[in-house]
Amino acid sequence: MSIRNIKSNFLFINKLQCFKYSTSPKSVATVTLNEKNFIADEYTNLTPKIISYLNRNLHLQPNNPLCLVRQRIVKYFYSSFTHGGNPTFSVYENLSPIVTTKQNFDDLLIPEDHPSRAKSDCYYINRNNLLRGHMTAHQSELLRAGLDNFLMIGDVYRRDEIDSSHFPVFHQVDAVRSQLKEQLFENHRGLNIFEPDFDPMHPSDYKNSIDDPTKQSCHTLEAAKLMETQLKNHLIGLVQALFGEDIKHRWVDAYFPFTHPSWELEIFYDNNWMEVLGCGIVRNEILANAGPNNTIAYAFGLGLERLTMALYKIPDIRLMWSTDSGFLSQFHDKGIDEKITYKPVSVYPQCVNDLSFWLPPSLTIDTFMCNDFYDLVRDVGGDIIEQVKLKDKFIHPKNKKHSLCFSIVYRHLERTLTQAEVNEVHKEIEKAAVNSFGVVIR
Numbered sequence: 169m170s171i172r173n174i175k176s177n178f179l180f181i182n183k184l185q186c187f188k189y190s191t192s193p194k195s196v197a198t199v200t201l202n203e204k205n206f207i208a209d210e211y212t213n214l215t216p217k218i219i220s221y222l223n224r225n226l227h228l229q230p231n232n233p234l235c236l237v238r239q240r241i242v243k244y245f246y247s248s249f250t251h252g253g254n255p256t257f258s259v260y261e262n263l264s265p266i267v268t269t270k271q272n273f274d275d276l277l278i279p280e281d282h283p284s285r286a287k288s289d290c291y292y293i294n295r296n297n298l299l300r301g302h303m304t305a306h307q308s309e310l311l312r313a314g315l316d317n318f319l320m321i322g323d324v325y326r327r328d329e330i331d332s333s334h335f336p337v338f339h340q341v342d343a344v345r346s347q348l349k350e351q352l353f354e355n356h357r358g359l360n361i362f363e364p365d366f367d368p369m370h371p372s373d374y375k376n377s378i379d380d381p382t383k384q385s386c387h388t389l390e391a392a393k394l395m396e397t398q399l400k401n402h403l404i405g406l407v408q409a410l411f412g413e414d415i416k417h418r419w420v421d422a423y424f425p426f427t428h429p430s431w432e433l434e435i436f437y438d439n440n441w442m443e444v445l446g447c448g449i450v451r452n453e454i455l456a457n458a459g460p461n462n463t464i465a466y467a468f469g470l471g472l473e474r475l476t477m478a479l480y481k482i483p484d485i486r487l488m489w490s491t492d493s494g495f496l497s498q499f500h501d502k503g504i505d506e507k508i509t510y511k512p513v514s515v516y517p518q519c520v521n522d523l524s525f526w527l528p529p530s531l532t533i534d535t536f537m538c539n540d541f542y543d544l545v546r547d548v549g550g551d552i553i554e555q556v557k558l559k560d561k562f563i564h565p566k567n568k569k570h571s572l573c574f575s576i577v578y579r580h581l582e583r584t585l586t587q588a589e590v591n592e593v594h595k596e597i598e599k600a601a602v603n604s605f606g607v608v609i610r
C-alpha cells in the first residue's frame with residue numbers, strides 16, 4: 169500500500185475517536201490506537217471498521233454469550249486444578265490486542281516466510297506491530313514473567329470474509345500448563361523430562377536436533393507420552409464439561425511451529441466433525457528462551473465463537489456483535505450452566521420509546537410494582553412488545569415527587585413498524601397507565 173493510499177484511508181479513519189491520522193512537517197503518517205502512536209508504513213492495512221471493534225471486549229460483557237462460555241471454561245480449569253486449595257491456573261483476559269511481530273511470530277518460532285505473517289492475513293499497524301492473530305502471542309511474555317500455568321483470553325484479528333461462520337475478529341482461550349519433573353513423575357521418581365545427553369542451557373542443541381513424530385528430541389519418551397496423555401484427558405474433560413459426557417470426539421495430527429507434537433481436537437456435532445481446538449507440547453526452545461529450562465509444558469488454543477454457536481444454537485457469528493436487546497436479553501442474568509437455546513429475533517428493526525411518569529403520593533419508587541406495569545404494557549401493546557426495561561428512578565429534590573422511566577422496545581415479527589404506529593400504541597399505554605395507577609405522564 170502506498171503512502172497515498174494510506175493517507176486516504178486514514179483520513180476516513182480520522183473520524184473515529186480512537187484513531188487519529190496526522191501528518192508531521194516531515195510528512196510522516198502516524199496511527200494512534202488506544203492513545204499510542206505508531207508510524208504508518210507500507211505494512212499498514214488497518215481499516216476503520218476493524219478499529220471500531222477494538223475495546224469491545226465481548227468476552228467480558230455480561231450479556232454476551234461468549235462471556236458465559238468463557239466463564240464455563242475458566243470454571244472447568246479452576247475446579248479441576250488446584251494446589252493447597254488455590255486454583256493452579258491464573259487467568260489473563262485484559263491483555264492489549266496490540267502486539268509486536270516478535271510477540272506474535274518470532275517468540276513462537278514462526279519462520280520469516282510463514283504464510284500466517286502475510287499482509288493478506290493480518291491487520292498490521294505497521295511493519296513491527298499488529299493486532300494479534302492469536303492469543304498465543306502472549307505465551308512467551310507470561311512465561312518470562314515467571315508464570316507456569318495460565319489462561320489467556322481475548323479478541324484476535326485475522327483478515328477474513330464476513331459470512332455466517334467467519335468474522336475478522338473473534339475470541340480465543342489459550343493456555344499453558346507446565347510441569348516440573350517432580351510433578352510429572354510424582355509416582356515414578358527416577359524418571360526424567362530430558363534425555364541424558366541433552367543440555368537445555370545450550371540453545372544451539374535445538375537447531376541441530378531432528379524431532380521424530382512422537383516427541384521433541386530433547387524429551388524422554390516417558391515425559392512426552394505422559395504429557396500427551398494429560399493434555400488429551402484435560403481437553404476431553406473440557407468438551408465433556410461443555411457438551412456433556414457423551415460427546416463424540418477424535419484427535420487429528422496437526423502442525424504448529426510452536427508445539428511438537430501437535431493435534432487438533434474435533435467433536436461430532438450436528439452430524440459433522442467440527443474442529444474445536446489446536447494443541448501440543450510446547451517447543452522446549454520457547455520455554456528455555458523465556459526462562460524455565462527444567463519444565464515440560466503443553467499449550468492449547470480454542471476459538472470461543474464456534475463453541476458458543478454450537479452450545480446455544482446461534483446461527484450466525486455476526487450476532488455475537490449485536491447490540492440488539494432482543495439478542496442480548498436471551499443471555500442476560502443467566503447462570504453459566506443454564507441450558508439456553510437461542511430463539512431467532514425478528515429481522516425487522518426495533519423501535520424504542522421511553523415512558524416516564526410521576527407516581528401518585530400513595531406510591532413510591534420502592535412500592536410501585538413494576539411487574540404490574542409490564543403486564544399492562546403487554547396487554548395494551550400485544551405481540552409487538554419485545555421488551556420493557558426499567559431505565560431510571562428519580563426523586564425530585566424539591567417537591568419530593570417520585571418518578572420512574574421505562575424503555576419499551578417494539579418490534580413486529582413480520583414487518584417494519586412505522587414510528588407513527590408505534591407512537592399510537594405508546595399513547596394508549598400512557599393512557600392505560602394513568603387510568604390504572606393514577607400516574608402523571610412527564
Ligand code: PHE
Nearest residue numbers: 302304446447448467468469
Ligand atoms: N495459536 C493456535 C491458533 O490460533 C492454536 C494453538 C495454541 C495451537 C497453542 C497449539 C498450541 O490456531
